[in-house]
C-alpha cells in the first residue's frame with residue numbers, strides 16, 4: 025500500500041505536470057534506459073521528473089491502462105440506452121446547464137464556491153462532472169475526489185444515486201464511507217463520506233496525499249465539523265497547490281465563504297422549482313373557513329383567543345384574527361432581528377396549537393386537494409412519534425390502504441430511511457413527518473404540499489452555566505424558504521406555514537453556526553492532536569470564532585479530566601484520547617478499563633453510550649418498556665443495566681433468538697448490532713495503542729464486579745456527579761452548579777424510591793425547562809474519592825469543581841476532612857512509588 029501511494033502521488037504529479045502542457049495521452053509509450061525514463065506522447069518526448077525504477081514504470085503503465093479502461097467503460101455506458109436515458113434526466117437539471125462554467129472555474133481556481141437551490145443537482149452532478157472530465161482526459165485512475173456530507177443518510181443515498189447514474193454498482197468508481205459502514209473498492213475515485221470521516225483521515229494524513237479534489241457540501245448549515253474542516257483546509261491549500269477545493273451551498277451566502285478564502289470564484293446555479301403558493305396561518309384559517317379546530321377540542325391549549333373565534337361568525341372572526349396578528353406585530357419589534365425578538369415571539373407557539381390542527385389540516389388537504397405527497401416539518405423526534413401515533417389512530421389518515429405514513433429523522437436506521445424515497449401506489453397519499461433533515465440534505469421528489477411548524481430543536485450551549493441545552497427554537501428565514509421550496513419539485517405546490525406572516529418577518533436571516541452554540545471539548549482535543557497550535561489562536565481563525573468563555577470552559581474541562589496539562593499541551597492521557605473516536609469522557613473509561621483489566625463490560629458501556637439509546641420507549645407502551653428495562657437493573661445503574669441487556673442479547677444470538685429477545689425486552693436490534701461492531705472497533709483501536717495485549721481477544725471471560733465497573737464509570741464521567749439526598753420515602757438530587765436536578769423517566773433510577781448510595785454519576789445533563797440527567801450510576805464515597813479526578817491543589821483553593829470542593833459542599837465537615845486527608849495520603853503514597 026505504501027508503495028502504491030508513493031507511486032500514485034508520483035503519477036498524479038506527473039500527470040498534473042503533463043496536463044499543464046496540454047498534451048494528450050492517446051499515444052503514450054514508455055522507454056527506459058538504465059537510469060532514466062522518458063515517455064513519448066503525441067506532442068513530443070516527456071522526461072520523467074526523476075529517475076524511475078522499473079516498478080514505477082510498471083505502475084505508471086498500470087495506471088494509464090486503467091485510465092484508458094475507465095474511459096472506455098464510461099463511453100460505452102454513455103452510448104447505451106440506459107446511459108442515454110440517464111443523461112437526458114441529468115441534462116434537465118439546472119446544474120447541468122452550468123457544467124462548462126463549473127469545470128472551467130475549477131480548472132482556473134483553487135477554491136470555487138457553488139451555490140444553488142436544493143435539488144438543482146449540486147451533490148449528484150458536480151462531483152460527476154469532475155470525475156467524467158478526468159476520465160475522459162485519461163486521468164481517471166489518478167483522480168481522487170472526496171465529497172463530504174454532514175449526515176450519514178445523505179452520504180449513503182447520494183452515492184447510491186450517483187453510481188446508478190453512472191450505470192455502476194456501488195463500490196466501483198463511486199463509494200461511500202460513514203462511521204462503521206462503507207462501500208469502497210480498489211477503483212473508487214469518487215467517495216462520499218461524512219465530514220467526520222475526512223477529519224479522521226487528516227489525523228493520519230495531514231496533507232491528504234493523493235486526493236485531487238475536496239468538495240465540502242451543505243456548507244450553509246455551518247456545522248461544527250464543517251467550520252473546523254474549513255480552517256484546516258485553508259491552511260493546507262498553500263502547501264498543496266494542486267489540490268482543488270469546492271464548497272457547495274444551498275443558499276446565497278457565498279460571499280462570506282469567498283472572502284474567507286481570499287476571494288474565490290463564485291458560481292450560482294439559477295434554480296428551477298415550480299411556483300409554490302405560500303399560506304401563513306391567517307390565510308390557512310381563512311381558506312378553510314376557520315373549520316380546522318373545533319373549539320371544544322382545543323381548550324387544553326394556550327391559544328384560546330385565536331380558536332374561540334372559530335365559533336363566531338366568519339366576518340367577525342376575520343377582523344378579530346387581523347387584530348390578533350396586529351397584536352403580535354406590536355409585540356415583535358420588526359426592525360430588530362435579534363434573538364430577543366425571536367424569544368418574544370414565543371406567544372406564537374405552534375406546539376401549543378396542538379396536533380389537532382395539523383391533523384385537521386392534513387385531512388383538509390387529502391379531501392380538497394389534488395394528488396401529491398405531503399411533507400410535514402416537525403420540531404423534533406418526540407413530536408414526530410406522538411403525531412404519528414395520533415394519525416395512525418385517525419379513521420381516515422390511519423387507513424393504510426389510503427395513506428402511507430412515514431417518519432424521517434437523522435437517527436433512524438438506514439433501511440427505514442430508504443422507504444421515504446419510494447413512490448406509493450396509485451391512490452395512496454404519502455405523508456412524511458420529518459425533522460429539518462428534509463430541508464436540504466435529502467430530496468423527496470414527489471412532495472407537493474409542505475406543512476411547516478416553524479420550529480426546530482436546536483442544540484445550544486449555555487457557556488455561563490456550562491450546560492448544553494436542547495430546546496425548540498424558531499427557524500431562520502432561510503430555513504423557512506428552504507422548507508417552502510420542497511413543495512415545488514415536480515409541479516406547482518402549496519406551502520402551509522403554521523404561524524402568521526409577522527412571525528416569519530421577525531425570524532433571523534440565518535441560523536447561528538454550530539461552533540457558536542455547542543460545547544467545544546472534542547473540538548479542542550482534535551485541534552491539539554492535529555498539532556494546530558494554541559486552541560484559542562486556532563479558533564480565532566474560524567469563519568466565526570466562538571465566545572472566549574466557551575473556549576475557556578472547554579480547555580478547563582480538558583485540564584480537569586487530565587487530558588491537557590497546565591500549559592494546554594496534550595498529556596499522555598490526552599494523547600491516548602485523541603486516538604479514540606469518542607467523547608473524551610468515554611475515551612477515559614476505555615483507557616481505565618484496559619488498565620484495570622475489566623475492558624469487556626466497559627466496551628459495552630462505551631459503545632452503548634455512543635449509539636442511539638438501545639432501550640426503546642414507544643409512547644403507547646412506555647410503562648411496559650420501562651418495566652422491561654428495570655428487569656436488567658439490580659444496582660441502581662443504567663450502565664450496568666445496559667451491560668446485562670447486551671450480554672442477554674449475545675446469549676440469545678447464539679441460539680438464533682436475538683430478534684425475539686430484543687422484541688420482548690424493548691431493545692433496538694440495530695443499536696445492539698451497532699454496539700457489537702463498535703466494541704470490535706474500540707477493541708482493535710485499544711490494541712493498536714498498545715494498552716491491550718495484542719494476543720487477547722475482546723470476548724474473553726474476564727470476570728468483573730459491579731463496584732469496579734462503578735468506579736470505572738466514575739473515572740470517565742467525573743465531574744458529572746450529583747449528590748443523592750434520601751429523605752424518608754423519596755430522594756432528591758443536587759449538583760453544585762444547578763441545585764436540584766431531575767432524572768429522565770427512562771432511567772432505572774427514576775423508578776426507585778430510595779437509592780442507598782451517596783453519589784450519582786451521570787453521563788449527560790440537558791436543560792429542557794429543568795435540568796435532566798440521562799443514564800446514571802450510583803456509587804460509593806470511596807469510588808468517588810479514588811476515581812473522581814484530582815483533589816484541589818492546596819486546601820484554600822476552593823475551586824468548587826475539584827473533588828475536594830464536592831466533598832466539602834455535600835458532606836459534614838468532619839467527614840469531608842477525613843476523606844480529604846485519606847485521599848491526600850494516598851496521592852502522596854502513589855507519588856512516592
Ligand code: CDP
Nearest residue numbers: 141142143144145146147148149181185467
Ligand atoms: O444537491 P442538490 O440539492 O442541489 O441536488 P441533488 O441532491 O444533486 O439532486 C438532484 C436531483 O437528482 C434531484 O432533484 C432528484 O431529482 C434527483 N435525485 C434522485 O432522484 N435520487 C436521489 N437519491 C438523489 C437525487
Ligand code: MG
Nearest residue numbers: 146147464465
Ligand atoms: Mg445536496
